[in-house]
Amino acid sequence: MPVKYFFKVQVALTLIFIGSTANAIDLNNGKSLHQAKCYQCHAEKSGLGNGDILYTRLDRKAKDLPGVKRMVSMCNTELRLDLFPEDEVDLVAYINQQFYKYQ
Ligand code: HEC
Numbered sequence: 001m002p003v004k005y006f007f008k009v010q011v012a013l014t015l016i017f018i019g020s021t022a023n024a025i026d027l028n029n030g031k032s033l034h035q036a037k038c039y040q041c042h043a044e045k046s047g048l049g050n051g052d053i054l055y056t057r058l059d060r061k062a063k064d065l066p067g068v069k070r071m072v073s074m075c076n077t078e079l080r081l082d083l084f085p086e087d088e089v090d091l092v093a094y095i096n097q098q099f100y101k102y103q
Contacts, residue, residue: 029087030094037081038091055099065102068092 039051046054054060062068072092076083083091096102 025093026090027094027097030090030092031098033083033087033091034094037083038075041079052099055095062100065092065096065100068096068100068102 042051042054043049046057055062062071069088069092072088072095075081076088
């Protein structure tokens with residue numbers, strides 16, 4: 001197909017893709033990202049061999065839902081984990097549902 005049509009199709013597909021993934025929270029995505037990118041370091045840093053304890057310890061940093069968002073962004077930016085904003089949303093939803101249980 002001629003190049004100019006190729007770009008039009010490309011743009012259309014991109015828009016469909018963005019439209020279909022926007023604002024649908026995916027807890028499973030949050031869970032697998034957590035396992036892949038977050039759990040191990042948290043397990044090591046806490047010294048307890050368990051990457052979930054960080055969230056439920058008494059002196060936890062995230063005291064409310066905005067706090068959870070802040071800490072997730074902080075780890076992402078600070079550590080250059082290269083997560084998309086949608087991934088951060090999924091992660092916040094997953095760890096809040098699983099551990100913090102903030103309203
Ligand atoms: C290379 C190590 C490392 C990685 C990778 C990492 N973190 Fe962290 N994270 C930390 C450390 C260290 C703390 C504790 C900071 C503190 O106590 O001041 C922390 C704290 C947090 C907290 C706050 C816990 C509390 O006290 O309430 C959240 C939420 C969090 N991380 C989310 C994430 C998420 C989500 C990811 C993966 C996308 C991630 N982190 C990846 C090192 C890491």
